[in-house]
Amino acid sequence: MNESTRKPYITVFTPTYNRAYTLRRLYESLRKQTQYDFEWLIVDDGSTDNTESLVQEFIRENSLFNIRYVKKENEGKHIAINVGAKIAMGKLFFIVDSDDALSTNAIEAIEKTEKEIAGMDGFAGVVGLRGNFEGFPIKSPGEQYSQSELENLMGTYIDATSLEYRYKYKIQGDRAEVVYTEIIKNVPFPKIKGEKFMEESYLWTSLSKMGLKFRWFNQVIYLCEYLQDGLTNNMREIVKKNWKTHCFCANFDLTAMDIPLKIRAKECVRYYRYGLYGGEKLKKLWIECNDKFLSVPAILVAVARRLK
Numbered sequence: 591m592n593e594s595t596r597k598p599y600i601t602v603f604t605p606t607y608n609r610a611y612t613l614r615r616l617y618e619s620l621r622k623q624t625q626y627d628f629e630w631l632i633v634d635d636g637s638t639d640n641t642e643s644l645v646q647e648f649i650r651e652n653s654l655f656n657i658r659y660v661k662k663e664n665e666g667k668h669i670a671i672n673v674g675a676k677i678a679m680g681k682l683f684f685i686v687d688s689d690d691a692l693s694t695n696a697i698e699a700i701e702k703t704e705k706e707i708a709g710m711d712g713f714a715g716v717v718g719l720r721g722n723f724e725g726f727p728i729k730s731p732g733e734q735y736s737q738s739e740l741e742n743l744m745g746t747y748i749d750a751t752s753l754e755y756r757y758k759y760k761i762q763g764d765r766a767e768v769v770y771t772e773i774i775k776n777v778p779f780p781k782i783k784g785e786k787f788m789e790e791s792y793l794w795t796s797l798s799k800m801g802l803k804f805r806w807f808n809q810v811i812y813l814c815e816y817l818q819d820g821l822t823n824n825m826r827e828i829v830k831k832n833w834k835t836h837c838f839c840a841n842f843d844l845t846a847m848d849i850p851l852k853i854r855a856k857e858c859v860r861y862y863r864y865g866l867y868g869g870e871k872l873k874k875l876w877i878e879c880n881d882k883f884l885s886v887p888a889i890l891v892a893v894a895r896r897l898k
Contacts (some may be wrong), residue, residue, distance in 0.1 A: 598656065599701055600628040601680030601771060605670035606688035607635040610644045617648050619691035619813070620655065624698045628684075629656040633674045636664030666786030668779035675774045682715060683771040685790075686812065693725060696811035700768050703747075703807045714802035715769040718811035719743070725810050729763035747807040752794035753848035755806055766812035767794065767804065785832040792839050795846050830897065833868040837861050837875075844880040858884040862892035 602620065606613065620630055634641050645659045662673060675683060682704060686692060693699075696718070703716045719727045727735055727743065735743065748759060755761055777796050779788050829836045840861035844854055858881055865875040872889065879885050 598627055598629040598680045600682045600684055600697060600768070601674075601678035602628050602630050602684050602686050602692070602697075603671070603674045603678060604630065604632045604686055604688050605635055605667045605674065606632060606637065606641060607664065607667075608637045608639045608641070609688035610637070610639045610641045612689040613641065613644060613648075616686065616688060616691050617652075619694075621652070622694050623692070624695045625701070626655045626697070627701065628697050629658060629679055631674055631678055632657070632659045633670040634659065634661040635667065635670045636662065664786065665781070666788065668788040668790070668792075669781060669786075671774075671790075672778045672781075675771065675778070678771045678775075680771055682768050683774050684766075684768045687814070690812060690814040691723070693721070693811050693813060699807070699809050699811055703805055704768070707749075707805050712801060712803055713749075713770075713805065714773050714797045715767065715804055717768065717804045717806045718766045718809050720764045720766050720812045720814055721810035723813050723815065725813065727763075727810055728814075733763075735763070743808045745808060747805055749803050749805055751798040751801065751803050751848065753798040753846060755804070757848060757850055757853070761806075764814075765806070769793075769797075773797070773802070780838065782832075782835045782838060785835045787828050787832040788835045789839055792842065795843060795849075798848060799846055829864070830867065833864040836864045837868070837870075840864070841878065841880050844884070854881065855884050855888065858888035859891045859895075862888050863895065863897055866892060867897040 604616065632645055642659070642661060645657065649657045649659070660673065660677070662670070671685065682700065684700065699718060700716060703718075707713045707716070721727050727740060729735055748755060748761075750759060774793070777793060779792060782788075840857045843849055843857040844861070846854075849857070858879070861879060862875055862885070866872065876882075876885060876889075
């Protein structure tokens with residue numbers, strides 16, 4: 591299909607870096623969808639493997655949906671998201687990592703759920719469940735839901751901000767967020783010089799602070815596993831290499847009053863620990879901290895438990 595095709599309902603957006611060996615699985619899951627009102631937008635974040643030639647192969651053989659490929663210098667997933675949001679053609683923007691896949695009826699379920707909230711004020715989009723490749727809902731790496739938790743989840747929905755969902759309703763676990771493209775365009779991730787990783791939670795907290803809700807529906811739309819070379823399994827070392835960004839996000843969370851005090855206290859400790867790890871002066875960290883009240887105990891803990 592060519593780019594003159596009418597605008598799709600959904601942009602399935604995939605940021606990728608040296609993941610040619612996993613992309614075909616995602617591609618095949620897109621080909622198996624029950625409806626094809628979407629485009630697949632791939633932003634290659636500086637890959638040095640055969641990603642480009644593989645995607646060109648997909649483009650040549652596929653006639654079910656539009657595929658667009660953009661290659662850029664390596665700056666990190668969050669900057670790739672910024673780039674993708676600017677050029678996405680869909681009404682909705684769905685971030686799907688290169689090592690994951692979609693359930694067969696994912697696009698259909700997203701469109702159906704979004705149409706339930708279309709025209710209603712205060713919504714940022716819709717959110718479905720993540721599952722393993724057998725389609726069973728999962729919480730997070732290596733953690734399954736209990737039977738009672740599953741019974742509470744399935745067949746219901748909640749309208750809430752990301753922070754309300756986590757802290758008011760106390761529902762935990764990874765989710766699959768689908769955001770209105772116009773909204774994500776207007777809330778870009780900040781770029782911090784020399785660093786290439788920012789947690790996606792920055793975006794969800796930003797939207798919560800704007801008062802924007804999602805419709806959280808309990809159907810598995812996103813299939814995933816956590817690879818040894820993935821972000822999740824290497825998070826501690828990634829964060830240490832991007833300590834300025836980590837400090838920025840922790841400090842940002844201190845301004846979100848929907849986050850419980852106990853959690854914000856932990857964020858304050860995180861802010862000082864990584865700031866000190868990166869060599870920042872304690873005085874500078876204090877001046878820039880968004881919560882002076884929490885800073886006093888946080889500094890004591892951070893100094894006692896300094897990162898090495």
